[in-house]
Amino acid sequence: MSDKNDLEKDTLRIGIVGAGANTRKLHIPGLQRQPGVEVVAVANRSRASASEAAKEFDIPRVADDWLEMIEDDNIDAVCVGTWPYMHAPVSIAALESGKHVLCEARMAMNASQAHEMLEVAQSNPGLVAQIVPAPHTLHLDRTIIERIASGYLGELIYVDACITLGCDFPDHDSPWHWRHSPTLSGNNIMTMGIWYEAIMRWIGPAKTVTALGQCVVRHRPDSHGRRVTMEIPDHLDILCRMARGGQMRCSVSTVIGHPPLSSITLHGSEGTLEIAEKSAGGPFVLSGGRRGEEGLSRIDIAPENEGGWRVEEEFVNAVRGIEPVTHTDFATALRYMEWTDAVNLSLRSGETVHLPLFD
Structure with missing residues (x-):
């Protein structure tokens, strides 16, 4: 210092x-x-x-x-x-x-x-x-990490992430935003990097990325009423193999009507953990269930484990x-930027991209 x-x-x-x-x-x-x-x-x-x-x-x-x-x-x-x-x-x-x-x-x-x-x-x-x-899971992260470390999931099999925050039917008159511009936002796409950062806290990074995306709303009006061509996808599907085992499907969209609430579900050989909205725009709630139990039950967060901003x-x-x-430290943030680049590389090439990009 x-x-x-x-x-x-x-x-x-x-x-x-x-x-x-x-x-x-x-x-x-x-x-x-x-x-x-x-x-x-x-x-x-x-x-x-x-x-x-x-x-x-x-x-x-x-x-x-x-x-x-x-x-x-x-x-x-x-x-x-x-x-x-x-x-x-x-x-x-x-x-x-x-x-x-x-x-x-x-x-x-x-x-x-x-x-x-x-x-x-x-x-x-x-x-x-x-x-x-x-920020979305800061209040849950410590409990999720502890449950996984204790063997709650067993061996990780599959992560299913469905992100629909702010999602609705396509609106071709919705205004241009700086997040729609590669010149201003770079390779970042919607909120995918935010959620990958949270997932990394729980289960570590991905080792391969395969992505498919589309611009459903192909142009939007800017502040002067001129139509601007969209280059950053508004619907995205990503498949990953995780470095510690298991695989992930991550779907991020802003153009689906009547969407399901956002959720990330971790499926293991012995248990399941779900991090999900229970109402649109509400806080994310942690639920879980293990082999032999009847479905998922809400997991209460002990006061000493509840993080925040x-x-x-x-x-x-x-x-x-x-x-x-x-x-977040710079080294961790670099890992989600590498993943972000890998998504973009896969979108352009149609091929699977291996991580890390930098040794």
Whole structure:
């Protein structure tokens, strides 16, 4: 850790690069709640939008350019809340300038950028480098991991993931969003990376990927009413062989009418675990059943096992040497970016892609 942030002796001064929805909802207020932390500057796509964020959160300085924060020796850390196309440039520049980094997910545009980010982070071991974690199962993860480790599933046979958050019949007049643009979002497709990150926490990574996808809504109107051709699939089916055994089918869609609720089911030789919505948009619930039992029953989460959102707290604690980053470090995030690239490679080639992409 840097001397100026040694333990809790000094105020931690943080600059915000990109004041988007998540940054305003979670990161800025979350950082401002931490003792001894000051959010001292903000830069956004325009000075006007940065000024709005500064006024909303009482941030004293508006920067015309994110490079101003990189070059400012009085700023100790940077929170990167931009769209993915800026994650690597800002994070790398910040780390090379001696600043800690909290970067919004997905990690980068592609695995090559993510690999470069990891290399720079590893070259600066005294700095904290954290990616915002997949949030949907934080309250369940510890219990799922403990059940699997105790032998609840037996040998893993099959993972069935059906992700339909925000899904409905195709709407050809639905507006263009930055997530629809490979130039801004890179190889990321819908929410598939979020769910793969959660699955990796439980059963580890995949070793092969085969994918099939389609753009059902082939063009959308932008903010000027012009039709923009869609290049990122809105329906996707992925088959994987897992490194620790078993296989996975992952279906992600935003264009299915009357869809089933989202769920991930782990089938083993001795038991089954289901992580599922019970109402649209509601929290995910853990259920399970073992050989000889009648169906699945809800598994209550012990208070000591119930995790939650503490991203900003973990980041500040890591900077101060109180705890390591677990949700999520750059090395873990690189693995889901490699999987994301593998999905894209398989979509284009029609072939199975083997992981890891980088040795």
